[in-house]
Amino acid sequence: MGYLRIRKLGKAYKRYPRKWGRLAEWMGLGVHHNLTWILRDVSFDVAAGEAVGIVGANGAGKSTLLKLITGTVRPTTGSFDVGGRIAALLELGIGFHQEFTGRQNVYMSGHILGIPGTQIALLMDEIESFAEIGEYIDQPVRTYSTGMQVRLAFSVATAVRPDILLVDEALSVGDTYFQHKSFDRIRQFRDQGTTLFFVSHSPAAIKTLCDRAILLDHGVVVRDDIPDAVLDYYNALIAAQRTEYEIWQSARAPGRTVTRSGTAEATIEGIELLSQGQASRALRTGDQAVIRVAVAAHAPVPTLTAGILIRDRLGNDVFGTNTFHLGASRSGLAPEEALMVEFSFTSLDLGAGSYSVTAALHSGDEHTQANFDWWDRALVFEVLPGNAPVSIGVCALDVSASWRTRVSGVTVPVPQCP
């Protein structure tokens, strides 16, 4: 019970370049399609009670793999063998009808999941209390908030402990409280012996829940190992891809995909990130680094300040400064004068992740005074985990930890939970 055997599983979709190709094929007039492979030769075993996380970029074939195992999509090649009842949290609330009450929809969802009505009746109280929607259970679903619908759907989907549970990002549902609650339920299932098959973009979720992770890339199993090893490899893989992409993008169309604004008495001609003297788009936490900004004046500029701002992937400011604050402003620029300013970091202590650099030219201490040029996301770079101990977050603080015996009488105050 609960095992999963996947053998050389492959899925290809037929593409018909011409509209009537399919019809011609039905008529027996040769082959008119080519195959687009989504998954190829995927083989692995999952033992009963194991928790396996699946990671991979969008389009790597994760969802297709889940759909194949659920049985909604038919494999093109290979086979698989499933021991026991599968429940899939692929999409919550399939088959919910807006006009019917929560209770009626619970029955319907149960039928879709293959749970007989009599059994649902027995589970009803449990489902109701887990969803915590109170009186609303007898109201039409259209009056529910999204969170309530999702809570009810999750409660039904997990009302009966399956032998194998497939989860596709479904945990990011509801508010934080319910997220914890649903996470707990999945953990409970795992502890009771349910085999867990878990697709997620959240490394934290995979690390805490899974004993093993599988990395899919372009439909192929790239790594199958303990979660830490696989996630590190995955991060490096993304970094490599993004770096290449950014270089290509800026080479093809400089400044096209970013916002620039300013009066243009002086302009930014280019921006570079140098690591060990070499132009680079990827460096390691703690590396020495230089951000070099090339500047050209087009009119007499009495005072000039150059500034940089490092932002994280989400656009949050991480670090910013300018030559005014660093005591290095330039004054008296003549037209057509070309200059270069370098911001040198002896150790760039950023956490692993993707960052952008915004550069600006203005006079005075702020760009609000006279803004010559402002170039958003002029440069994108990756920081890979260095040799420092593993940490999360945008900054890599220098930290150490040590243990000592606690002398009796010395207490550390513990905050009380309300």
Place this chain on the structure above:
Amino acid sequence: MLRECWDFRGFILASVRRDFVSRYLGTSLGFFWAVAQPLTMILIYTLVLAEIMKPALPGHASRFAYSVYLCSGIILWQLFSDLLARSVGIFVHNAALLKKANLPKLAFPIIVALSGLSNFGVILVLFLGFMVVIGSFPAGSVFAMIPVVFLVVGFALGLGVLLGTVNVFYRDIEQSTSMVLQFWFWLTPIVYPGRALPGFAAHLLEWNPMWPIVNFAQTIFLEDRVPDWSTLLYPAVVAMIFLALGLVAFRRLSGEIVDEL
């Protein structure tokens, strides 16, 4: 395949019930609307056409002759067109379910059939009630309606599943269905008597498998006699052919249906 459907009988029955209830959910008159629509149509045709058509139905003196003629044809046609129109969109409209849940695909035509039959049942009961009221209930021949209804369901589902499968890949099918059904309706002697047609049209009509079916029902209700069973042979063969074609198309393409949706 059938075994799987049996395992999901709960789903099938719940879907049929939901289908029936959801149409009238939120309306205050509820069930009334199920009846009002066909009733209005019959009323309009009767009021407008009964007098004109009287000479076309010689030998039937009853005031209600035309109404009976019209109703017996129209209720069968309604069943047919309802089933056909719904089964053409069957896979496309249930895309979300088919993609996300592992349900036997054959459950959907079954739902359509049961759901169509339940609507038909309501209207049939009303019509039979009307026949009792006007005192011409065809007690001796009404049982012959049972195979006729099965025939209509088989024909509509066979054709519907065939077109429904193709419709997944070429959505034009669904667009054209309602148009074709309109033509088909007027090319079947339901509103007018079959004799009213000119010669060339009458020849064309012989190919229409719905004519013998409709004609069979009209004879039952109008004359209270069971017509010659052999007239149903042609429609039965056509229905079998389409059922077989539909099943073949479905079996060969059912894997690709989900891929394409």
